[in-house]
Amino acid sequence: MNFEAATLDDLMHDVFEHILNHGHNNNASKGPNIEVLGCELRLTNPIARVSRTESRGLIFSCLGELFWYLSGSNDGCHIAKYIPKYGTFVEDDGSIHGGYGKRLFNMHEKYDQIKRVIEQLKIGTGTRKAVIQLFDSSDLAEDYKDIPCTLNLQFVVRNKKLHMFTMMRSNDAYIGLPHDIFVFTMLQEMLAKELECGLGIYHHYVASLHIYNKNINSAKRFINEGFQATDSIMDEMPCIGFFSIRNELLKFESEIRHGIDLNINELDLCDYWKDILRLLQFYNKKESGNFQDLRYASEVRKKITNKKYQGLINNRERIKKSKAIKKIEGNNMQKRFDNISDIISGIEAFEHEQFKLAGLQRVENYISLSMQITDSIRRIRFIEEINKKHISEHRKNPHSDIFDPLRAAWLHIRENNKNEAYWLIFLATHFGKHKKEGWKLCADIYGGLGEELWTWNRVSHNPNDFSLWFRKASIEIKKNKPQRKFGNHRKYESLNYNSSRPLQTVVQTYVDWVGVSKDHETRFLDLSNSNNVNNKYELFDVAYKSMKGILSFGRTAKFDYLTMLRKFSLQNIEPQNLYLSGATGPKRGTSFLFFGNKDSNYSVEELNQNLNLLAEYLPIDILSSQVLEDALCNWQKSPSAYRYFGG
Incomplete structure (x- = not known):
């Protein structure tokens, strides 16, 4: 079966539809799935390698996997930082046997296959020998936790354009495909710039292309998101050869991954690579959950020059909102929480423009706080409402x-x-x-x-x-x-x-x-x-x-x-802060919200300052400080699971 599209989103849309409609059931070692055999996927614009959808816009994990490969290492800790599930594939020596990095740059401890391919293509652009072998016969000699799904990569220059051909024995269409296409087309573009030729078509051949049963509903939701814009999120790679700055970029990525603060603005790099590093820095700081890191991440985000990356990040964060609303709808509470969308939008805007909230890194916490704020608004409005009735x-x-x-x-x-x-x-x-x-x-x-x-x-x-x-x-x-x-x-x-x-x-x-x-x-x-x-x-x-x-x-x-x-409209007075000195529940809730720790040592002044800033983003038109005081006091008692408190 052949599929061709100009963007990754269009390609996956067609692939998912075909597998779901025409695939056959199969029981494999990693679980039951629906598969089709013998597929070719062609991406005519390899730069359009990033999905714009909320579910598959995987820019952070894709970049993490790319730099893992480029490092030439099979270190399990490296990739687990970006894709935690890789932790299940780590061998006793800490490596992931099926990792591609070592195979690309040090196959059998002596072959730099990337270097040899570049040499082959520079000697003769008509060559058909520019092949990288990833799967090896020794992979079947022992029962390794992970072996390569990719068999080989071939590069062909025709009409001054570099075409790439990837051959895979097996490919998870929902999870693996967007990562594979991203990494391999990045490699294709790196080689094209090194060879000073244009970017041709990316060909992706798969023996077994499948969707695991556990991801079928997710694949359907991807299809239901509809067709996306056709322009590429990523810009064209700069002409300067990647391999001349490879070691520098790997060093910077390593520092970012290990929590070292790196001033990317001062690096002698073009905006393309600075933005790549900023994305990695944003992700690593955000994932730490540490308050200072979350603030740092927000500042990094503001400095990203490619505004399409900003939109991609926004799309990913809107998942919280959709999950929250679906949970509420599932519990038949939409009438009671009819304004929760506005609350969530306000929190999202705060996190986008100010800094990430350490206590809301779990979606469950995000939902619970939004519901408590809604409850608190309703309790305050209750006094006004009873006066409207007999x-x-x-x-x-x-x-x-x-x-x-x-x-x-x-x-x-x-x-x-x-x-x-x-x-x-x-x-x-x-x-x-x-x-x-x-x-x-x-x-x-x-x-x-x-x-x-x-x-x-x-x-x-x-x-x-x-x-x-x-x-x-x-x-x-x-x-x-x-x-x-x-x-x-x-x-x-x-x-x-x-x-x-x-x-x-x-x-x-x-x-x-x-x-x-x-x-x-x-x-x-x-x-x-x-x-x-x-x-x-x-x-x-x-x-x-x-x-x-x-x-x-x-x-x-x-x-x-x-x-x-x-x-009661007896006095036109309003608190400008929560008066946290001497407070217990509200102070613990505030501390947990901003710092991820109910007993942080941050001053009452800083807690109040942060709360006042947050209040500006929330749709609370009366007594915003009391709303937050009440909501945070109740929320901290059960941050991840909403509980109703009568007040």
Whole structure:
């Protein structure tokens, strides 16, 4: 069967379709497959050797394999850096028996076959002896883990063009074919430049061309991506002979692979080879997962001069987005996460323009964080949404089973009783909503255990009366069955009147914080005027710091209370950072996101700076810092598997 195309994508498209439609089942040593026998593939433009598709745009692994061959080595560690599956083929001595590098440049420890082919073609361009033998009879003498699939390579110059013929005993069309064509056509072009002739057709002959059953669906997805653009991603190789700079390039690749920082800009090379090295450097830095390396990789990426490489990298990274959305669709959660595409696009843009996020190198982590951010946005929007609906008057009544301090706050705002709304929000923040008991503890205190309500007017003018009442009430509350409990974030608080942080003192210090006016809006106005506040971020910061005197109202409580005032439109304030000093979950989540380590030693200032930068890329139009604080706190508990947290 003959196939001919101008690009690798078109060639693979035709090959995959033919194998899937006309192939026959075969059981081979590496697994069941569908194969066709006796195929010739012709690539009329060998420079169009890189796939533009998301699934087969394998530029990094292809370049890694190319430099492995060119090194003349069969070292298993070298290629495993780029293609980890090669690790299964490593022999006891650390080599891969079937590797082509040593066979190309040092066959039988004495033949440099590349050199001899060049010599043959320079002596007589009409020669038919320019053949490189890769498969050897000795390959069958022992049970090696890997033997060459390629039998030989032949080079023929006709009409001042170098044509190449590759003969293969076996070829995995989905995995191996794009790598083989890339490496061999690069070799073809290198020799053409060395011989100062044009680039002819690349011929690829295969006895058994197959797709393994495990890759059938992937091959179908490749076909469904449709036909790609026909122009080549790679530029034509420069005229200067590759072999004159081979040793330099191999040295640079080795330094990159071993983590040595190489300033490629200063190398005495043309942009073609600098970009090749930048691609290798980008890949190696990105794969390390180290925060500094990820930032380095982002800077390297920006310096790549061939913009088509940039597009190829973008296509590869969009795989994360498609996998995330497919996972969500598969779990029937598309309605709940209908805006996740925008979240993912924002993270992608950040990684493209800034630096890679160390905690998102696994697709599962990427999906989980995107879903947590979406959840957090929805939780914040929930406060606004409940105000759009009818709210029963019973929600204000703490003696009612459906009492809800947050819905009650909205009712008081509608009645212009804003001080009561502030007070209810404070109580809701301090007590929290218990997973099983709900708002019952808040209702008991606010409702005076079924007697007169402890409204803001009453408690602010009579805090001592509240203290006397609570001395007796604390005993009664403990008798309740089931036991009244604080919400999750407040679970270490106590209802003991004689505790180190008793409720009566919490209330007294809150009343003192509001001040002698007993009016919350006056308090915020005083804070603004006395501190020369210029914007909503400064007012939040001033208010946050001013609340340090409120007993048992730490970092989380202050942050939640003040952001809640913004959600109720009581104050136009907003945090400019996450106030990570003293935080646990949010700080661990932030550290893991940027540095891949929940307990990194990076400063709070640097963590906040990075988060503010990330927030600019995300479609969050209100309280972006709280969204990220909530999302990262939940995400770090289960980075690779999404779990719903009620908040």
